[in-house]
Amino acid sequence: MSNSNTSADDRTYYPGPGIVVTGLYIETSEARYRLRDLILEDPSYFYAYKAMTAALYCGVVEFLLAMVVAVVLGSAVWLCLAGAVVAIGLAGAVLIDGHRNPRRMELAAWYEGRRVLLFASNDRRRFEQVRRAVIRARESGRRPRP
Numbered sequence: 001m002s003n004s005n006t007s008a009d010d011r012t013y014y015p016g017p018g019i020v021v022t023g024l025y026i027e028t029s030e031a032r033y034r035l036r037d038l039i040l041e042d043p044s045y046f047y048a049y050k051a052m053t054a055a056l057y058c059g060v061v062e063f064l065l066a067m068v069v070a071v072v073l074g075s076a077v078w079l080c081l082a083g084a085v086v087a088i089g090l091a092g093a094v095l096i097d098g099h100r101n102p103r104r105m106e107l108a109a110w111y112e113g114r115r116v117l118l119f120a121s122n123d124r125r126r127f128e129q130v131r132r133a134v135i136r137a138r139e140s141g142r143r144p145r146p
Helices: 005-010 051-073 077-099 124-140
Strands: 012-014 019-022 025-028 032-034 038-040 044-046 104-111 114-121
Touching (some): 012 124, 019 124, 025 114, 104 124, 114 124
Antiparallel strands (some): 025 032, 038 104, 104 114
C-alpha cells in the first residue's frame, strides 16, 4: 500500500532563485526550515513613497497661512481657495500612493522561538509568487475536512 502524502510532500511549489518551497521544507540561503515547524507571519510591505504624508504637512501649513491672510484681509475667499487647493493636493497624493508598489516586501516566520526572514523582494510579482507557493505548500500538508 502506497503512502498518499509522499507525492504531495515531494512537490516543489517554488524552485528559486533565492528560496525553494516544497511540501516538506523552505530552503533559503541561510538555512532549511521544516514547513511544519514554521509559524508564518503576515507579509510586511514597506512603502518608501510618502506622498500622502507630505501632502498633509504642506496642506496644514498652507491652510494656516491662508487663515492668517484671511484674517488680515478680512476675506473668507482666501480660506475657501486654500481649502480647495489642499483638497486637490490630498486627492493627488492618494492617487500617487495608490498606484505605487511597496519599496520592499518581506515574508517572515517564527522558527524555534526566533524570527527568521524567509524571503524579501522589491519585485511585487515575484514576491506574490513566493507567498502563494508557501500558502499552497502549507495547505497541501493539511488533512481534508470531513
